[in-house]
Each structure stands twice: as structure tokens, then as C-alpha cells.
Amino acid sequence: MAKKVALLQGNEACAHGALYAGCNFFGGYPITPSTEVAEVLSNELPKFGGKFIQMEDEIGAMASIIGASLTGAKALTASSGPGISLKQELIGYACIAEVPCVIISVMRGGPSTGMPTGPGQSDVMQAKWGTHGDHATIALAPASVQEIFTETVRAFNLAEKYRMPVQVVYDEIVGHMRERIEFPEPGDLEIINRAKPTVGPDKYKPYDTSFGDVPPLAAYGTGYRYHVTGLNKAQDGFPTTKAEYVDAEERRQIRKVEGEVARVDIEKYEEYLTDDATILLFAYGSTSRSARYAVNELRKEGIKVGLFRPITLWPFPEKRIAALGKQVKAIIVPELNLGQMNLEVERVVKGACPVISIGRVDGEPINPGQIIAQVKEVK
Amino acid sequence: MAYDYEKYIRPGKLPHIWCPGCGHGIVMKGLIRAIDSCGLDKNNTALVSGIGCASRLPGYLDFCTLHTAHGRAAAFATGVKMAKPEMxxxxxxxxxxxxxxxxxxxxxxxxxxxxxxxxxxxNLIYGMTGGQFSPCTPTGDKASTTPYGNPDPTFDISKLAIGAGATFVARTTAFHATQIDKLIAEGIKHKGMAIIEVLDDCPTTYGRRNKFRSVIDMMKRLKDIAVPVAAAGKMTAEQLEGKVLTGVLYKEDKPEYCEQYAKVIAKASGAK
Incomplete structure (x- = not known):
């Protein structure tokens, strides 16, 4: 059967991906260049009884989706640069309280108001470390309209599976460009819903690790009464300052994402002509498209260049990058900032090869020519 | 009459963190009586709070409790209510x-x-952090961050709520314990946003800096400044100087938000 196809903008695809994943609550605040996500959902959600609310500010929007998620809703918010900065307080809350939710971060120029209508990739470290305190992060970085759809679905799946906030970060170019998209049929993509308690309300503890590193979350209003707080808490959900409880909980919350098994499940990347590569490009989002073009051009000249494209940005694909670092002569990292993921690559490669940053922050995309020139310089 | 507060208090969660003489416990008991008189189902009731001494209250009670971040309670609560209006x-x-x-x-x-x-x-002060002035600290009063007296004008919370569009606004004090539950119960029964302002006392961080020698003095202040709305009509402006009105200050029937959104759903699902 022919799939339903459409010419869609990235942000529109995001909204449709969310709906496919079962999103039934959106709390947002208008901001360029992410607003289309809210606009589409304001139209679509009430058609099937879903809820859309435009809150008084970015913080309120983030608060509303956490509240909604605790009642069992699959909740989404979308914002950009300074809006994501405002949400950081409560992204941390969702981390420590372990409340599933999805945050779309459409990156523009920055800091501050910066260049609202220009593209940027300077919020990738904000995705990782924007909120205070130690915490694990899951952030996905789609590079096409189709991929925004599928990665938004995966973001909901990971949020539900790992009981935490998941961010989808993409630059304004991917968010605003229009491409052909094939809509998956229901059932084509896996949909994961959070684990429900298997014990009765009298035995239920919201952070009961006897069920593993991701304890089941009961919905408010279903007979389970429990406490949720942003304070360090024990397994029963109540605040504690007891060293052993605090330490165990903090470590578990990081382990549930960065542990060996979880990493295999969460990490996702695409490699293009890396098998025999002697020079590696590391690129994500719109920049990876220029990088792929550059690889094709350079290969015509016999230069052995490959592309590593992380689709999961956080947790960072450490093992694979470390291995590639030993294989190639140099890694070049083009990105629309002045070297953010570049530092992460450098950290993981541990000096096995030079890591070279191509940064751009003038509101223009990185073009293949810029990358080709850099490759030829190191060759 | 003895009252079974235990029914609503979480086993093992007391004692509370509040200082001797703090009025928050009086308010908590009032809340319990109000909830009980309204017959709310514990499983279907969410208690939401922000940060501060008062915000520790939900943790002691046996409901769906959500202790959020500083200032964000109303926004979290909006998400809960919007997603599950039956709560x-x-x-x-x-x-x-x-x-x-x-x-x-x-x-x-x-x-x-x-x-x-x-x-x-x-309670006119930031208690948990040690007594810095709040938007409600009276002008001229002492706080840990107003050593020369508070230069700021104050908010009248009830007026603010009325001005912002709340459709039920009432005020009482921690001294008027029996009025607390009656007003909260009325607020619960009201369809729409109900604000109940309870003037409270903080002997530890406000009282001792502002010449209240004892908790009794603070309670006496609450007793003295309160004027029931009905009585105020018969008083002169001079007599009302320094007083605050108590009781139901404002009540209005207006469309409620979740009901309004239900209309959006009806319209959207019909207009496919």
C-alpha cells in the first residue's frame, strides 16, 4: 500500500511525530523558530480530546507538562534558545523527580536574544548541562524532516522507557525547511508507554529500585497516592538528607542512562564511508548534510573521508568515537557554534588524533566548500 | 469535639518542620477539616506546593502530593488540572x-x-531562608535584608487576585481558626479559581525583628487587625485604618477554564 506522503516543514513533522507517539498534552509559549510545533498541535490535539495550553511563560509551560505527565499524559513542550534557558530549572526538576516528558529545542543564534530567525547549533551543551546539578541527559539530533518525525517518536519512547525528560535538538534550518515526508502507518514504528506499577497502592513506592533502575510510575488519580518533590529523596519519594540514600539515588539516575545496557539502547548514529576513512567528519543536524556532500565530492578525488553523524547526541557515543579516533589521521567537527561538540570529541579521542573545529556563528550554514577546504588542508 | 485528623495525615511524616508558634499548622488543620467536610476523595485530590515553609505542608498529608519548584506551584497545578479535570x-x-x-x-x-x-x-516574610522581606512585608518593617526598614510598598494579595480575575477570593487569619476551614471549603466548592489568603505569623524570622515579644502578641495582632466584611460597612475610614477585611471578599460566576477548553474540544472534534 502506498504510504501517505506530504511536503512538510520540520516543525510540522515534529508535531505529527508527537501525535503518532501518542502525545496528548502540549504546554508551550510562543518563540521563534519553534512556534509552528505549537500551532499545529493547537489545531490537532483537541480533535481527539488532547489538551493544548499556551502558558504565561516558558517556565510555566515546562511546569504544566510535568504536572500533566504525572496524571499519565504524554506531554510535550517546544521552545528555542532563551526559552530553553528559562525551562532549565524545571528540566532539572523532571530529571530528579523522574517525570517523562519531551522538550523540543529548535536552535537559533545566541547567546541571549541573539539571532532569532537565524540557525545555530550552539545549544547542544545547554541540552547536556543547562540545568544545574549532576544528571544524565538524553538528547536527539535529527537532520531531516523525516527524521524529525521519527526522532520525536523515539524521544517519547525514551522518555517513557527511562522515565525522564528527553530533548530533541535541531537547528533552525532543519526546523524550517520543507521536504518530502512519508508518514509511517500505525504500527510501523514502535510505541513505548511507561511501566505501570505491578504492586497495589499500599506497597507502591515511586522510586522503588527493586523494579530496576527505572521504577514504575503511577498516574495521579488512579488510586496511588505518593509524594513528588525536587528535593533529594529516598525510594519512598520523601525528602532525605541521609548520605547513603542521596548518593544511591543520584548514581542510579545517571546509571539508568549511561550504564552499558542503556547506552546500547539509547545511542544511535549513522556512519557513511567510515570503513576505510583516514579523515573523519563528525557532524549533526543541517551541518551533517553539508558534510555528506563534502564526503561525496572528496571521494571523487580519491580522498578517503567518512562521516560520523550522531543521531543521539547525549549520551555521547564514546566507544565508537574513541575507536574511530585510533583509525583516522584527523577528525574534523563542523558545527554552527565555535566548537562545542568538538570538545566532547576531543575528550573522548584522548589525543589519538587531532580534532579540528570548523565553527560558524554568522547566521549562515556551513557549506561543503568550507569543509572540503579544511579536509584538503589536513590531508 | 474531637476530630480525626489522623485519617488525612501520612503515617510517620510528623513532626513537621515548623517552628513553635508558627500558624501553618493551624492552616493545615483547617485544610483537613475543609477537605473532610467537602468529602473529597483522597485518591482524586492533588495537593500542590512550591518552595518555603508553607510549601512543606502537602508532604504531611495523604493525597497525591506535588512539592514543586519555587513559585511554580500554580503552573504545575494547571498542568494537572488541565490534563485531568476530574481531579x-x-x-x-x-x-x-x-x-x-x-x-x-x-x-x-x-x-x-x-x-x-x-x-x-x-506570614509577611521569607521564613525558610531566614527572614528576608517579601512583597508582603509592611513598608518600614525590619527583615534580614531591610536592616534600615523596608523601603518597598506591599502587595494586597486578595486585591491582586481579584484584579487578576479569580472568581472567589476570601481572607482570614491564623487566629480565626474556625473560619479557615469554612472559607477553604467554600473555595473548594466554588467552580473556578478560589484564592484563600490566610494572614499568618512567623515569630522566628518576622516577629522577633519587629517588636513582637511573643507568639501571643503576634496572634493578638491578627485578631486585632481583622474586620469582617459585613462589619466594615458600618465603620468609618478612620476606624478602618490599619485593618484588613476578612471573610468572602469577592465571588462571581464566570466560565471555568477546563469547561471552556471542553468547548474547544467539542468544536475541533466536530470540525474534522
Whole structure:
């Protein structure tokens, strides 16, 4: 059967991906260049009884989706640069309280108001470390309209599976460009819903690790009464300052994402002509498209260049990058900032090869020519 | 008459953190009596709070309790209520939490007229952090950050709520213990945003800096400044100087937010 196809903008695809994943609550605040996500959902959600609310500010929007998620809703918010900065307080809350939710971060120029209508990739470290305190992060970085759809679905799946906030970060170019998209049929993509308690309300503890590193979350209003707080808490959900409880909980919350098994499940990347590569490009989002073009051009000249494209940005694909670092002569990292993921690559490669940053922050995309020139310089 | 508060208190969660003489416990008991008189189902009731002494209240009670971030209670509560309108949502918090850092969420929750009850315990100070001035600290008073006297004008929380669009606004004090539960109960029954301001006392961080020699003095102040709305009509402006009105200050029937959104759903699902 022919799939339903459409010419869609990235942000529109995001909204449709969310709906496919079962999103039934959106709390947002208008901001360029992410607003289309809210606009589409304001139209679509009430058609099937879903809820859309435009809150008084970015913080309120983030608060509303956490509240909604605790009642069992699959909740989404979308914002950009300074809006994501405002949400950081409560992204941390969702981390420590372990409340599933999805945050779309459409990156523009920055800091501050910066260049609202220009593209940027300077919020990738904000995705990782924007909120205070130690915490694990899951952030996905789609590079096409189709991929925004599928990665938004995966973001909901990971949020539900790992009981935490998941961010989808993409630059304004991917968010605003229009491409052909094939809509998956229901059932084509896996949909994961959070684990429900298997014990009765009298035995239920919201952070009961006897069920593993991701304890089941009961919905408010279903007979389970429990406490949720942003304070360090024990397994029963109540605040504690007891060293052993605090330490165990903090470590578990990081382990549930960065542990060996979880990493295999969460990490996702695409490699293009890396098998025999002697020079590696590391690129994500719109920049990876220029990088792929550059690889094709350079290969015509016999230069052995490959592309590593992380689709999961956080947790960072450490093992694979470390291995590639030993294989190639140099890694070049083009990105629309002045070297953010570049530092992460450098950290993981541990000096096995030079890591070279191509940064751009003038509101223009990185073009293949810029990358080709850099490759030829190191060759 | 003996009252079974235990039915609503979480086993093992007391003693509370509040200082001797603090009025928050009086408000908590009032809340319990109100909830009991309204017959709310514990499983279907969410108690939401922000940060501060008053915001620790939900943790002691046996409901779906959500202790959020500083100032954000009304916004979290809006998400809970919007996603599950059949739940009873009650917000508990202090004056600094609700009207300073949470001021924006507070006024917009009032504006939407979303069906929840917000009990705001106004003790005129940031107690938990040691007594810094709040938007409600009287001008001229001493706080740890106003050693020369508070230069700031104050918020009248009830007026703020009325101005912002809350459709039930009432005020009482921690001294008037029996009025607390009656007003909260009325607020719970009201369809729409109900604000109940309870003037409270903080002997530890406010009283001792402002010449209240004892908790009794602070309670006496609450008793003396309160004037029931009905009585105020017969008093002169001079007599009302320094007083605050108590009782139901404002009540209006207006469309409630979740009901309004239900109309959006009806329209959208019909217009496929």
C-alpha cells in the first residue's frame, strides 16, 4: 500500500511525530523558530480530546507538562534558545523527580536574544548541562524532516522507557525547511508507554529500585497516592538528607542512562564511508548534510573521508568515537557554534588524533566548500 | 469535639518542620477539616506546593502530593488540572513563593479561572531562608535584608487576585481558626479559581525583628487587625485604618477554564 506522503516543514513533522507517539498534552509559549510545533498541535490535539495550553511563560509551560505527565499524559513542550534557558530549572526538576516528558529545542543564534530567525547549533551543551546539578541527559539530533518525525517518536519512547525528560535538538534550518515526508502507518514504528506499577497502592513506592533502575510510575488519580518533590529523596519519594540514600539515588539516575545496557539502547548514529576513512567528519543536524556532500565530492578525488553523524547526541557515543579516533589521521567537527561538540570529541579521542573545529556563528550554514577546504588542508 | 485528623495525615511524616508558634499548622488543620467536610476523595485530590515553609505542608498529608519548584506551584497545578479535570486540585504556599517568584503564574492562574483552590499563607516574610522581606512585608518593617526598614510598598494579595480575575477570593487569619476551614471549603466548592489568603505569623524570622515579644502578641495582632466584611460597612475610614477585611471578599460566576477548553474540544472534534 502506498504510504501517505506530504511536503512538510520540520516543525510540522515534529508535531505529527508527537501525535503518532501518542502525545496528548502540549504546554508551550510562543518563540521563534519553534512556534509552528505549537500551532499545529493547537489545531490537532483537541480533535481527539488532547489538551493544548499556551502558558504565561516558558517556565510555566515546562511546569504544566510535568504536572500533566504525572496524571499519565504524554506531554510535550517546544521552545528555542532563551526559552530553553528559562525551562532549565524545571528540566532539572523532571530529571530528579523522574517525570517523562519531551522538550523540543529548535536552535537559533545566541547567546541571549541573539539571532532569532537565524540557525545555530550552539545549544547542544545547554541540552547536556543547562540545568544545574549532576544528571544524565538524553538528547536527539535529527537532520531531516523525516527524521524529525521519527526522532520525536523515539524521544517519547525514551522518555517513557527511562522515565525522564528527553530533548530533541535541531537547528533552525532543519526546523524550517520543507521536504518530502512519508508518514509511517500505525504500527510501523514502535510505541513505548511507561511501566505501570505491578504492586497495589499500599506497597507502591515511586522510586522503588527493586523494579530496576527505572521504577514504575503511577498516574495521579488512579488510586496511588505518593509524594513528588525536587528535593533529594529516598525510594519512598520523601525528602532525605541521609548520605547513603542521596548518593544511591543520584548514581542510579545517571546509571539508568549511561550504564552499558542503556547506552546500547539509547545511542544511535549513522556512519557513511567510515570503513576505510583516514579523515573523519563528525557532524549533526543541517551541518551533517553539508558534510555528506563534502564526503561525496572528496571521494571523487580519491580522498578517503567518512562521516560520523550522531543521531543521539547525549549520551555521547564514546566507544565508537574513541575507536574511530585510533583509525583516522584527523577528525574534523563542523558545527554552527565555535566548537562545542568538538570538545566532547576531543575528550573522548584522548589525543589519538587531532580534532579540528570548523565553527560558524554568522547566521549562515556551513557549506561543503568550507569543509572540503579544511579536509584538503589536513590531508 | 474531637476530630480525626489522623485519617488525612501520612503515617510517620510528623513532626513537621515548623517552628513553635508558627500558624501553618493551624492552616493545615483547617485544610483537613475543609477537605473532610467537602468529602473529597483522597485518591482524586492533588495537593500542590512550591518552595518555603508553607510549601512543606502537602508532604504531611495523604493525597497525591506535588512539592514543586519555587513559585511554580500554580503552573504545575494547571498542568494537572488541565490534563485531568476530574481531579480536585489544591495549591498551598506562602506569600513570597506565590506573589514574588511565582507572581506571574499566580495572576495567570487567576485570569484563566481554572478550577482550583489556592490557599496562600501570608506570614509577611521569607521564613525558610531566614527572614528576608517579601512583597508582603509592611513598608518600614525590619527583615534580614531591610536592616534600615523596608523601603518597598506591599502587595494586597486578595486585591491582586481579584484584579487578576479569580472568581472567589476570601481572607482570614491564623487566629480565626474556625473560619479557615469554612472559607477553604467554600473555595473548594466554588467552580473556578478560589484564592484563600490566610494572614499568618512567623515569630522566628518576622516577629522577633519587629517588636513582637511573643507568639501571643503576634496572634493578638491578627485578631486585632481583622474586620469582617459585613462589619466594615458600618465603620468609618478612620476606624478602618490599619485593618484588613476578612471573610468572602469577592465571588462571581464566570466560565471555568477546563469547561471552556471542553468547548474547544467539542468544536475541533466536530470540525474534522
Amino acid at each position: 480536585n486540585v489544591i495549591v498551598m504556599g506562602g506569600d513570597g513563593d506565590g506573589t514574588a517568584i511565582g507572581g506571574n503564574h499566580f495572576i495567570h492562574a487567576c485570569r484563566r479561572n481554572i478550577d482550583m483552590t489556592y490557599v496562600i499563607m501570608n
